[in-house]
Amino acid sequence: MQCLVSPPKWGVDPTISGGNESWVSLSVNFSQRSLPYLYGRKNFSKNCTLRCAITKTKELSVPSEENLVKEPHKYFDQVVITVRAGDGGHGAVLSMPNQKPASNSRGKFDKDKARRKSSYKRDFDGSLILPTGGHGGDVVIYADESKDTLLEFHKNNRFKAKRGGNVDAMGLLTSLIHDGLAAPTLRIPVPLGTVVKNKKGKFLADLANPGEEVLVARGGQGGISLLDVPEHRRKRTMSLTTNVMRDESDKVLVLGQPGEEISLQLILRVVADVGLVGLPNAGKSTLLASITLAKPDIADYPFTTLMPNLGRLDGDPNLGAGRYSSEATLADLPGLIEGAHLGKGLGRNFLRHLRRTRLLVHVIDAASDDPVADYRTIKEELRMYNPEYLERPYIVVLNKIDIPEAMDRLPYLTEEIRSIGVESATTVQSVSNDVGQADGFDLEMANKDRDTKGIEDYPRPLAVVGVSVLKGYNVDNLLSEIRAALRSLRNMENAPQEAEPNKKKRH
Numbered sequence: 063m064q065c066l067v068s069p070p071k072w073g074v075d076p077t078i079s080g081g082n083e084s085w086v087s088l089s090v091n092f093s094q095r096s097l098p099y100l101y102g103r104k105n106f107s108k109n110c111t112l113r114c115a116i117t118k119t120k121e122l123s124v125p126s127e128e129n130l131v132k133e134p135h136k137y138f139d140q141v142v143i144t145v146r147a148g149d150g151g152h153g154a155v156l157s158m159p160n161q162k163p164a165s166n167s168r169g170k171f172d173k174d175k176a177r178r179k180s181s182y183k184r185d186f187d188g189s190l191i192l193p194t195g196g197h198g199g200d201v202v203i204y205a206d207e208s209k210d211t212l213l214e215f216h217k218n219n220r221f222k223a224k225r226g227g228n229v230d231a232m233g234l235l236t237s238l239i240h241d242g243l244a245a246p247t248l249r250i251p252v253p254l255g256t257v258v259k260n261k262k263g264k265f266l267a268d269l270a271n272p273g274e275e276v277l278v279a280r281g282g283q284g285g286i287s288l289l290d291v292p293e294h295r296r297k298r299t300m301s302l303t304t305n306v307m308r309d310e311s312d313k314v315l316v317l318g319q320p321g322e323e324i325s326l327q328l329i330l331r332v333v334a335d336v337g338l339v340g341l342p343n344a345g346k347s348t349l350l351a352s353i354t355l356a357k358p359d360i361a362d363y364p365f366t367t368l369m370p371n372l373g374r375l376d377g378d379p380n381l382g383a384g385r386y387s388s389e390a391t392l393a394d395l396p397g398l399i400e401g402a403h404l405g406k407g408l409g410r411n412f413l414r415h416l417r418r419t420r421l422l423v424h425v426i427d428a429a430s431d432d433p434v435a436d437y438r439t440i441k442e443e444l445r446m447y448n449p450e451y452l453e454r455p456y457i458v459v460l461n462k463i464d465i466p467e468a469m470d471r472l473p474y475l476t477e478e479i480r481s482i483g484v485e486s487a488t489t490v491q492s493v494s495n496d497v498g499q500a501d502g503f504d505l506e507m508a509n510k511d512r513d514t515k516g517i518e519d520y521p522r523p524l525a526v527v528g529v530s531v532l533k534g535y536n537v538d539n540l541l542s543e544i545r546a547a548l549r550s551l552r553n554m555e556n557a558p559q560e561a562e563p564n565k566k567k568r569h
């Protein structure tokens with residue numbers, strides 16, 4: 063995201079200190095030199111935070127083939143495409159059906175001619191039914207489970223449905239398509255979780271579930287057919303049909319209507335119940351691979367994961383009938399670093415993929431220089447991006463306890479991390495899917511929270527678990543904690559909600 067404030071009249075250049083894709087916070091530090099007359103006055107504050115709504119997002123430039131291969135993570139979750147529905151087929155100017163028997167030039171019965179004549183059908187009251195041009199193909203976008211990213215749309219970002227069939231001068235439908243008069247609907251598959259907006263950002267659809275679809279462009283209507291009859295027969299013919307050509311200007315009615323054309327933004331929001339967050343190299347992908355069948359890349363260098371990986375956690379077989387309550391989709395997100403909410407590292411793009419998660423799992427490298435500081439960094443980044451993320455229930459994983467130093471300080475780290483926050487970790491916030499309105503969260507409340515609350519003011523973790531994902535130490539215990547959290551979340555979501563008067567609705 064780019065933010066332009068020019069010129070920096072009032073002092074030091076403003077810095078972006080928070081926000082998301084619909085707004086940013088700018089921190090401005092006034093200098094004495096720039097505002098001498100205000101300095102020293104009562105109520106004057108040197109620091110000020112301005113909240114600016116982003117009204118227009120920069121249009122995505124078309125990435126080169128090379129960039130798509132080299133930096134797919136920049137392009138996998140957003141794209142602008144243009145779709146065009148099919149034009150309607152043309153009708154035709156027809157002559158009045160011949161009354162004579164269908165015979166060819168040698169006076170013999172002509173089967174072909176007879177078939178053509180029969181295409182001038184009559185209604186129950188004897189009026190003529192004239193063929194119309196075929197309807198142009200509509201364009202529909204639908205959620206397809208087999209798709210993961212929007213990358214392919216950068217190479218192929220224009221779609222055109224077929225046009226409807228024309229009526230020929232004999233009154234036959236000479237379609238330019240194979241299966242008859244109306245052109246087929248062009249169906250474009252996108253990954254689950256794709257939000258469709260028009261170019262100006264107006265929300266059109268949120269395709270979160272398999273098979274959900276939205277009609278984005280309507281095909282043009284086919285043109286009508288007109289009968290061209292000599293003047294003396296016109297009156298009689300008009301008693302059979304209103305589609306009689308009066309003069310040359312009527313011919314315009316024969317033309318099919320153009321199909322709609324529209325540019326669309328497709329924005330992918332990963333659909334997962336559990337989000338794995340942490341600094342690069344903490345072991346998030348290793349954890350995903352160990353508890354699901356996913357096969358993410360794992361390596362001993364930061365930012366191995368460039369795009370979210372999804373894995374499916376099956377229901378717990380020990381739970382019998384209730385096993386499905388602990389089924390879940392897990393998303394392993396690229397590593398976050400300090401300043402990610404401002405665009406550092408792989409940036410803030412990935413933070414939005416936490417929006418639909420119910421439970422967060424913080425993965426910390428317990429063998430790092432300062433695991434508690436790492437934990438605080440991640441929490442701070444989440445807070446700056448969207449304070450609501452800190453209200454979601456979460457589990458902290460202290461990973462790599464196979465390393466002796468990590469194992470030695472495990473009790474201390476567990477105690478420290480448990481003590482950060484307030485005692486209300488069982489609060490469950492329902493996760494909104496209403497991405498249409500300010501992406502589903504209360505902006506005003508979020509801004510207030512960000513200014514007045516620090517990470518200590520948000521709930522403590524549901525559990526802090528020491529594991530070695532690599533060696534498999536204590537992973538079963540961690541899994542039990544994740545399943546238990548998912549079960550209680552589902553139970554709470556299914557329980558009838560008690561009305562809370564005076565409480566402002568947050569989602």
Ligand SMILES: Nc1nc2c(ncn2[C@@H]2O[C@H](COP(=O)(O)OP(=O)(O)OP(=O)(O)O)[C@@H](O)[C@H]2O)c(=O)[nH]1
Pocket residue numbers: 340341342343344345346347348349359360361362363364365366367368395396397398461462463464465529530531532533
């Ligand atoms: N000793 C030890 N190493 C581990 C453990 N878990 C993961 N690792 C190693 O840590 C390194 C990073 O693991 P990843 O799973 O790629 O880490 P990540 O958090 O996904 O990293 P990014 O994708 O860069 O954000 C790899 O070399 C893993 O083998 C563990 O329990 N013990």
Ligand SMILES: [Mg+2]
Pocket residue numbers: 346347348358359360366367394395396397
């Ligand atoms: Mg990874």
